[in-house]
């Protein structure tokens with residue numbers, strides 16, 4: 001029997017003026033070198049949108065407000081089974097303006113049209129399609 005626990009992951013798809021906050025996964029972690037949206041494992045009992053905002057604040061220093069779940073995706077990686085909850089988030093209105101343009105702990109604001117050229121993990125593919133349809137073709 002080969003039963004693996006599925007990790008619930010909250011991911012913050014942070015949008016501001018058709019730009020998205022994107023980082024690169026650290027060399028010491030799984031999927032090293034891939035691009036990523038801020039996110040991580042949900043704590044026991046933690047809702048994915050709450051997790052997404054918490055992870056975003058921890059990883060980038062930016063306070064965000066979850067707006068809607070864009071998509072959830074189940075994926076089996078070699079390292080783990082994951083259930084990814086992609087939450088569209090927006091910066092809190094009170095955040096200082098410079099945080100909306102500058103790099104944030106290695107996370108950068110990337111225009112929507114540049115997302116397809118980046119090296120995201122396989123499970124992100126349907127999300128990137130969705131974002132291109134919503135923010136580039138619209």
Ligand SMILES: Nc1nc2c([nH]c(=O)n2[C@H]2C[C@H](O)[C@@H](COP(=O)(O)OP(=O)(O)OP(=O)(O)O)O2)c(=O)[nH]1
Nearest residue numbers: 009011031036037038039040041080082121123124
């Ligand atoms: N943050 C993030 N993770 C992603 C994305 N796409 C994707 O497949 N993942 C996967 C990679 C990992 O298997 C999982 C995130 O877990 P993680 O290991 O980075 O989370 P964590 O920081 O809470 O975990 P840990 O290193 O503290 O153990 O989701 C994405 O766009 N952003």
